[in-house]
Amino acid sequence: MLFSIVGLSLIAVSICLILKKTNPEFSMLVSLVAGIVIFAIIIGSIYPIFDVINKWTSDFNLNNIYISTVMKSLGICYLTQLASETCKDSGYSAIAIKIELTGKITIILMALPMFLDLMQIIQRMVYLN
Amino acid sequence: MDVDLIFKIAAIGIIVAVLNQVLVRSGREEQAMLTSLAGLIVVLFIIVAQISKLFETIKNLFGLY
Numbered sequence: 498m499l500f501s502i503v504g505l506s507l508i509a510v511s512i513c514l515i516l517k518k519t520n521p522e523f524s525m526l527v528s529l530v531a532g533i534v535i536f537a538i539i540i541g542s543i544y545p546i547f548d549v550i551n552k553w554t555s556d557f558n559l560n561n562i563y564i565s566t567v568m569k570s571l572g573i574c575y576l577t578q579l580a581s582e583t584c585k586d587s588g589y590s591a592i593a594i595k596i597e598l599t600g601k602i603t604i605i606l607m608a609l610p611m612f613l614d615l616m617q618i619i620q621r622m623v624y625l626n
Numbered sequence: 627m628d629v630d631l632i633f634k635i636a637a638i639g640i641i642v643a644v645l646n647q648v649l650v651r652s653g654r655e656e657q658a659m660l661t662s663l664a665g666l667i668v669v670l671f672i673i674v675a676q677i678s679k680l681f682e683t684i685k686n687l688f689g690l691y
Contacts, residue, residue, distance in 0.1 A: 512632065516636065516643070520639060520643050523635070523638070523666070524639075530631055530673060533676050533677065533680050534629060540687065572689075575684065
């Protein structure tokens with residue numbers, strides 16, 4: 498599976514280079530589609546990882562909220578990086594930074610309840626000493 | 627979601643580039659610009675469909691509702 502991804506990405510890069518001379522907008526679109534296709538190929542091997550993680554949380558009866566928050570932030574990171582790297586490749590790093598800022602804010606908003614729990618735990622610890 | 631999607635878009639790009647050159651050489655710059663615009667719009671339609679599928683997959687995978 499790795500070899501197909503390596504071959505496919507090299508072909509996609511060569512196509513992007515061919516198209517870069519004549520019309521650069523198509524080279525950006527080809528690189529975006531290549532990213533999407535490679536993610537579609539990889540997705541088949543991501544599911545077992547999540548199954549194992551869900552099994553762990555149920556076995557060691559960890560709190561499910563924390564694990565799901567981590568998973569959500571993973572998804573947000575992936576999407577943000579896909580968009581911002583595409584923008585950086587085509588030379589517009591200003592827009593890329595805006596996308597990354599949005600991703601960071603989304604993750605912080607999502608992780609706020611965890612901060613509150615952390616504060617309570619710390620407060621309990623300090624109270625006991 | 628298949629691999630020949632990349633080659634389809636590359637083919638459209640190359641055809642639009644060749645058409646652009648032919649039209650520019652024959653003196654019709656406006657048609658050349660319009661042709662490349664049309665090619666770009668066609669590719670954008672294809673890509674928007676794929677991107678919506680990608681977003682659906684990521685929502686289901688990571689539980690982002």
